[in-house]
Amino acid sequence: MxxxxxxxxxxxxxxxxxxxxxxxxxxxxxxxFDIYYIQGEHFFTWAQRDDERRHRLADRQYH
The missing domain is CATH 1.20.5 (Single alpha-helices involved in coiled-coils or other helix-helix interfaces)
Incomplete structure (x- = not known):
């Protein structure tokens, strides 16, 4: 046992x-490590980041 x-x-x-x-x-x-590095934001261009921020702001306004 x-x-x-x-x-x-x-x-x-x-x-x-x-x-x-x-x-x-x-x-x-x-x-x-920096949170932006962990989230992978260094792989995006500035234009892609701006588009994502605009979409997030639009979602906040309408929901």
Whole structure:
């Protein structure tokens, strides 16, 4: 009885520990880099950004 419980506990803790590690690293990434870089706005041209802002403002006004 002791063997299967320990084995399942070990695998469960590795799974939970891996998720906590991934969560911590992704949070560190979000804090370390600029939000515009994370959102991928450096891939857009200025014209595309202006169009998106206009659409967002129009949606706010009509909804």
């Amino acid at each position: 002791k063997g299967p419980v320990r084995r399942s506990h070990r695998w469960l803790m590795m799974l939970v520990g891996g998720q906590v590690l991934f969560w911590s690293l992704s949070g560190l990434y979000m804090v370390w």
